[in-house]
Amino acid sequence: MSQGIEFNRLMLDMRAMQMDAMAAPKAVAAPQEAGSSFADMLGQAVNKVNDTQQASSQLSTAFEIGKSGVDLTDVMIAKEKAGVSFQALTQVRNKLVQAYQDIMQMPV
Numbered sequence: 001m002s003q004g005i006e007f008n009r010l011m012l013d014m015r016a017m018q019m020d021a022m023a024a025p026k027a028v029a030a031p032q033e034a035g036s037s038f039a040d041m042l043g044q045a046v047n048k049v050n051d052t053q054q055a056s057s058q059l060s061t062a063f064e065i066g067k068s069g070v071d072l073t074d075v076m077i078a079k080e081k082a083g084v085s086f087q088a089l090t091q092v093r094n095k096l097v098q099a100y101q102d103i104m105q106m107p108v
Contacts, residue, residue, distance in 0.1 A: 014088075045092070046089065048085070049082075049085045049089045052085050053085075055078060055082075056079050056081065059074060059075050059078045060078070
């Protein structure tokens with residue numbers, strides 16, 4: 001049950017970050033502030049993915065040692081959630097690298 005709540009919270013966080021990213025170009029006050037807030041947002045996303053992976057690993061370890069109250073379905077859901085969040089972060093990284101490469105290839 002708590003895994004479902006955590007998944008819903010993760011989805012809400014991702015939607016909130018998406019809304020922030022979509023609203024950011026409209027609310028840019030200074031270039032330095034936009035770069036700083038984007039870096040903060042990206043750092044928070046990396047930290048959330050790391051936390052998700054660590055929680056998954058801890059749950060898996062608890063199941064392996066036979067801790068009571070740890071169900072296989074909870075372990076599998078946590079592993080999938082960690083995998084999906086990592087894949088999403090990888091895709092964001094790939095898009096950022098591609099955008100950087102496109103900008104660097106633009107004629108000055």
